[in-house]
Amino acid sequence: MINQLSWKVGGQQGEGIESTGEIFSIALNRLGYYLYGYRHFSSRIKGGHTNNKIRVSTSQVRSISDDLDILVAFDQETIDLNYKELHDKGVIIADAKFSPIKPEDTEAKMYAVPFTDLAAELGTSLMKNMVAVGATCAVLNLDISVFEVVVQEIFGRKGQQVVDKNMEAVKAGFDFMKENLGDTAELMELEKADGKQRLFMIGNDAIALGALAGGCRFMAAYPITPASEIMEYLIAKLPQLGGAVIQTEDEIAAVTMAIGANYGGVRALTASSGPGLSLKMEAIGLSGITETPLVIVDTQRGGPSTGMPTKQEQSDLMAMIYGTHGEIPKIVIAPSTVQEAFYDTAEAFNLAEEYQCPVIVLSDLQLSLGKQTVEPLEFDQIEIRRGKLLTGELPEVENKGYFKRYEVTEDGISPRVIPGMKNGIHHVTGVEHDETGKPSESAANRNAQMDKRFRKIENITFKTPVYKYAPHAEADLLIVGFNSTRGAIEEAVVRLEKDGIKVNHAQVRLIHPFPTEELLPLVKSAKKIVVVENNATGQLANIMKMNVGHAEKIHNQLKYDGNPFLPHEIHTNCKELF
Incomplete structure (x- = not known):
């Protein structure tokens, strides 16, 4: 028996590669195994090689493995591109339809299984991915019944007949593979997992859930890989909590709408990737000088320009710190696990309001799109802190003047009000201003306001820096x-x-x-x-x-x-x- 397995499925985009990995991994997660999955995919809707590498273990794992135990191939390109990851006792399970050729420089065994033909016999070749799942079960000596609940959840809305056909496809792949394995059936049998129920999610879902838990009720964003799942998650969930998501015409509109919502007292979020953050920079500066709270998520990807939109990179670091023109205080946090992504995103909203500045939650493609096992999240750890946001009746301003929204204070943080509060009227502008917000180019005032803004972040309180x-x-x-x-x-x-x-x-x-x-x-x-x-x-x-x-x-x-x-x-x- 083995306590860890590395499994990869590959083929052309649009062939159901993602769903194959999803069904396989969800079932094993339900059994209590720890998983870590990473997708390699092209920046196009259909076509181009894609694969999903999933690591299964009886203990916590947070990265893809060095080598590979099982490679499930829907085309020859998958074999040619990935076979070198296989160790000597590895297995290739390939669709017999493309007459797979095993490379000469590998000791791994190859089995040609008629994924497409077996699926077609059951009614449609689209179920070839389920045949592949069944063949994998045979190699692992895994009871296919563990997939029944998952198949029901995924295909149940299409009717019981579709569910039954998909399970028949799993069984067909299992039976065919079992007949051809001979005496090697238990080579890769996994040790039993602990059976505990855990979450299985990508980092983007954790970021979105963290935003909800942190009190976010508005998101403005423009779709971009690899950040779009954050918006998609919140589109489904925010309306249930009285919130809203707006897909804007571009990234500039998204960030300015988020600034406006925060100015109005609503915790708001925007999310993008490197190219989008470049467009948001001027508005991030506006957030800084007007001291308006703002939370931005940057999911890093390969750059520059369009670069490699679907590939891993961590090259936005300097841009997130120094990208804005001029100098403003900002906070940049970088979670390293899916759990941290949840808690840190919730905390970002507290930091934004307490320090009245932009807070950037920095992620990367591997963290945002890598799917992994997550221990149950502790929602009671989340607290809402709104800093110096004033509520109730404000004292009358002397001589009916303006409220000192940008009052120079010892800690650099000024009292904050939301529009419409009696005695809270003040000016808001992107130019330098005095304590009431009125434009000012006085040298003394400039020094006072700049020094005040930067005092805010001299003593940032962050639980685990x-x-x-x-x-x-x-x-x-x-x-x-x-x-x-x-x-x-x-x-x-x-x-x-x-x-x-x-x-x-x-x-x-x-x-x-x-x-x-x-x-x-x-x-x-x-x-x-x-x-x-x-x-x-x-x-x-x-x-x-x-x-x-x-x-x-x-x-x-x-x-x-x-x-x-x-x-x-x-x-x-x-x-x-x-």
Whole structure:
């Protein structure tokens, strides 16, 4: 028996590859296994190679695996592109329809199964993906009955006949494969899972759910990969809570509508990816100078320009901190797991209102679209804090003047009101202004307002600015990452420890203002530092050098080919330093 399995299904987009992986993984999740899935797909609606790699384990996993146990292929291209991931005892299950050819330089076994023909015999070739699921069950010696509930949930609305036909397709694939396996039937039988029920979700769904829990009641957005699922989730859920989603004509309209809603007292969100954030930058500056709360989600992808819209990258870091013209206070947070994405997004709304500035929730494609097992979320951990938002009756302003919306205060945070409050009238403008909001170009006023705005973020309170795994007071190596690199780093740490190297790990969750005090002790106590990031210029490493120094210790591990890190890549690179 094995306690972990790596399974991949591939073919042309539009062939049901995603649904094959979805059905397979949901069923195993229901059995209590931990899963992590990552889709490789082209930036087109139909056609082009796509695959879904799913890792199944009896313990928590947060990254895709180095190798592959089973490859399910709907075309020869899938075999040609992915077979090298298979280990020597791996299995290829291929549709007999395309007369699959096994590459000569692999020891993996290949079985040609008539996915298409078996499905056609049952009424439609569209069910070939269900035949493939059944064939996989045979290799795993898995009872196909575990799929009955999932098939009912997915196809039930189409009628019981469709449900029954799909289960017949699963059985047909299982029976055919069982007959052809011979004595190898138990080679990949999985150890039993604990049977506990857990969530199975992508990071974008967790971000959207976190927004709901954090009191968001309005979203304005324009569709863009890989952020669109956030809007799609909230389109379905926000109206149930009295909220609304507006698909705007462009990203500029989206961010300005979100600013307007926040100014009116409604917690509002906008979400996009790198190209969209570029368009939002001027308006983010407006949020900063008018001190209007604003939460923005940036799901990073391959750039520049259109770049590689469906591929992994982490190259927006500097843009999110320094992208706006002029200087404004802002907060940038970067969750590293789906659970953190939920809690951090909810907290982003508190930070935005408490510090009256833009808060950017930074994600990346792997975190946003990677689907993984999530422990039950604790909604009672979520609290709503609205900062200095005044409620009730305001005192009458002296001499019937304007309310001091931008009053210079010791902590830099001014009292805030919403439109229509008696005695709360004030001016709002994107030009520099005095305490009442009236335009002012006075040098003294400029200094006072700039200093006030930046005082706000001198003492940001964020629960976990750095995730730390630091068992060593003095470490040979400190590995630092952000966002989705956490899982691959964690596995590399385990392997390096087995090699006798003392390793600490830090995952930066508060990117700006940078958590120097939290990170500096780990940096000082490490002999060498490796910063792992999916970009070409070492953006996080450069930010660390600016804030914590010790540049002579810092080594980059960079990957910018559109693929996420694998554990062995980090392990190998780090080991070479010793």
